[in-house]
Amino acid sequence: MEELQRRIEELEKELEQKNAYIEKLEGELGKKSxxxxxxxxxNKVQPNLTKPQMVSVExxxxxxxxxxxxxxxxxxxxxxxxxxxxxxxxxPKRNFKNSAQNSEISKLFDRINPLIEQKSIMNAEIKSRIKKLKEEYKAKKIIIRETYQAMRNRIDSHIFELIEKLQTGFGKTILLEKDTERAYQLLEIVREENDFYFKMIKYADKNGIALLRPRNIEISLNDLKGVIALSEEDSKAFMDSLDENIITVVYQIIEFDDEQSCCPIEISPQGLPLSDYSIIFNKDKIIKVDGKDGTVKFNQVLISEDCGFVYESVIEIFTSELSPHVINLLHVHVEDTSEEIPIEVVYILPEQSWSDYTNFENDAKGVPLRYKIIVKEGKVNTVLYNTGTGHKELPFIEKKIKIGDNFCIQDNSIAQVKLIPTGMLGRSWQARDTEINPIFTKNPPDSFCPGRHIEDLPGNIDMKIVCENGELVANGKEFAYPVCLCKALEGTQINSFNELKEQKETHKINNLLENLENLKRCVEEFKSGNIRDKKDLLNRMTQFSVSSREGISEKPELLAEWGPILQISDRALRNLATDIRFGA
Structure with a gap:
């Protein structure tokens, strides 16, 4: 660009010199006619050959x-x-060129022409530079290709060697994409000139849903990126479980303006991007589910109109253990719009499966049973729901509590569970004849469950305040409280509460040791025989002995060291009492 600028400046100077010369000539033309x-x-005029006799030219x-x-x-x-x-x-011929020199238009042309010349020069320079750059780019491109060609050849050779090994070892290997859940089975590797492409079967779409009909596809080596290969054992397990990776559509048939149509209520798995699928219905069932990778497998569940369970909700079950073979359901949260919620608890054997209990009958009132809670080995195993045309597993959360548990209540106080009433019991066959007396709360309720729950299971438990305003409470308030409102202690609360308990325990041990030391001194005083006041010694020894025995009952590990002192103190107390009584 500097060279171009310099060239333009030279041309401008040359143009100024020529303009000056032209002005000089115009001045001379103005003076001379x-x-x-x-x-x-x-030099010579040729005669007219067409009429030579008529014209003579001098x-x-x-x-x-x-x-x-x-x-x-x-x-x-x-x-x-x-x-x-x-x-x-x-x-004389009039010279218009001289007269037009002073017109405004001519002056404008005089200003434009140099600019046009400059522009032409610049365009020529640009074309020249572009041409030069293209030639340089072409030369560098050739150099770059030649520089990396040897490396590319080595990489290609390495790839070919690895592909040759892969061809003999893939068998029925399943390939999974890392960024999605697409699944393929490798069938054949085909070489085409300096590239490879893979013949495969696609079994699952980007969300891991099984395709209705596996698709044969071909993928270039350059496009096959970010995959992992399962082992032979895992590949077989994947194929065995493929039919479980399907879409389940729960729907009801509704009528509107004398027309019947299907209305989806729930689609699982949860979190599935529905924009990737189109569900095709007719009047009474699902025809197919189309995905972006093809038609996928699905399961459909028809819910009768009188079913009130709110899908996409989670059932909460609060339980306690009365014995190793009896479970106590004291509170159940369920989102259901029905007026009545018939429910049954079934305790199955360890070797049994919930699939053996999918038949639903009417309850004692003749109402169709809707919920069946399956208990296995002391905990809730499954919750089944009667859809009217079949059954469905429902998501649930079981929360176990026991006497002595500490919870945070509404005012951030810490309360301890003192009593758990009986609710709906589930018994194993070992406890089918065991008589269990009903247990009820002793205190009036301090609050009520705000959620939708089974009316006969209000979930109140007896509790006692043990920590209030950051301090331990010895004789705290006792009350009944809904178990669903009890919040588990968080990390900071647990640490603070444990520190308070440790401080209290340390204080108790220190008091116990102090009482034992005082009791020991009293015993030594008794054994010395130098007793100034027997009544005073009796009172002090009695006080220290009672306090020590109360404290040491919680710390039996101290008996080995302090047991002999307690025994001697007992004999000393009897002797002192006898001496005082008989005035010795």
Whole structure:
């Protein structure tokens, strides 16, 4: 660009010099009345061959004069013809070019022309540079290709070697994409010139849903990126479980304006992007489910109109263990719009499966049973729901509690569970004849469950305040409280509460050891025989002995060291009491 700028400046200077010269010539033309001349030299006139007898041409002489770089020719004053003689008078010709020099338009053209010349020069320079750059780019491109060609050849050779090994070892391997859940089975590797492409079967779409009909596809080696290969064992397990990876659509048949249509209520798995699928219905069932990778497998569940369970909700079950073979359901949260919620608890054997209990009958009132809670080995195993046309597993959360658990209640106080009432019991066959007396809360309720729950299981438990305003409470308030409102202690609360309990325990141990030391001194005083006041010693020894025995009952590990002192103190107390009684 610097070279171009320098060239433009030189041209501008040259243009200024020429403009100055032109102005000088125009000044001279204004002073002299020179006629324009024809720049042609005629030495001889040829006769007219068409009529040679009629015309004779005499020699004509011209006067020439050189002015600058132009030749001016001046004709003679007369010309003679053979047939007639006429004198031609030359009229002076007006020079419009000289008169037009001062017009505004001419001045504008004078300003435009240099710019056009500059532009032409610049365009020529640009074209030249572009051409040069293209030539340089072409040369560098060739150099780069030649530089990396050897490396590319080595990489290609390595790829070919690995592909050859892969061809003999893939068998029935399942390939999974890392960024999605698409699944393929590798069938064949085909070489085409310097590239490979893979013949495969696609079994699952991007969300891991099984395709209704596996698709044969071909993928180039360059497009096959980000895959992992399962082992032979895992590949077989994947194929065995493929039919479980399907879409389940729960729907009801509704009527509107005498027309019947299907209305989806729930689609699982949860979190599935519904924009990837189109569910095709007719009037009473699902026809197919189309995905972006193809038609997928699905399961459909028809829910009768009188079913009130709210899908996409989670059932909460609060339980306690009365014995290893009896489970106590004291509270159940369920989102159901029905007026009544018939429910049953079934305790199955360890070797049994919930699939053996999918038949639903009417309850004692003759109402169709809707919920069946399956208990296995002391905990809730499954919750089944009667859809009217079949059954469905429902998501649930079991929360176990026991006497002695500590919870945070509404005012951030910590309360301890003191009593759990009986609710709906589930018994294993070992406890089918065990008599269990009903247990009820002893205190009036301090609050009520705000959620939708089974009316006969209000979920109140007896509790006692053990920590309030950051301090342990010895004789806290006792009350009944809904178990669903009890919040588990968080990390900071647990740490603070444990610190308070440790401090209290340390204080108790210190008091116990202090009482034992005092009791030991009393025993030594008794054994010395130097007793100033037997009643005072009796009172002090009695006080220390009672306190020590109460404390040591919670710390039996101290008996080995302090047991002999307690025994001697007992004998000393009896002797002192006898001496005081008989005045010895």
């Amino acid at each position: 020179l006629l324009p001349a024809l720049a042609v030299m005629l 020699s004509l002489k011209f006067f020439t004069r050189l002015i600058g770089n132009a030749i001016h020719i001046q004709f003679p004053e007369t010309l003679k013809r053979t047939d007639t003689l006429r004198h031609l008078e030359e009229k």
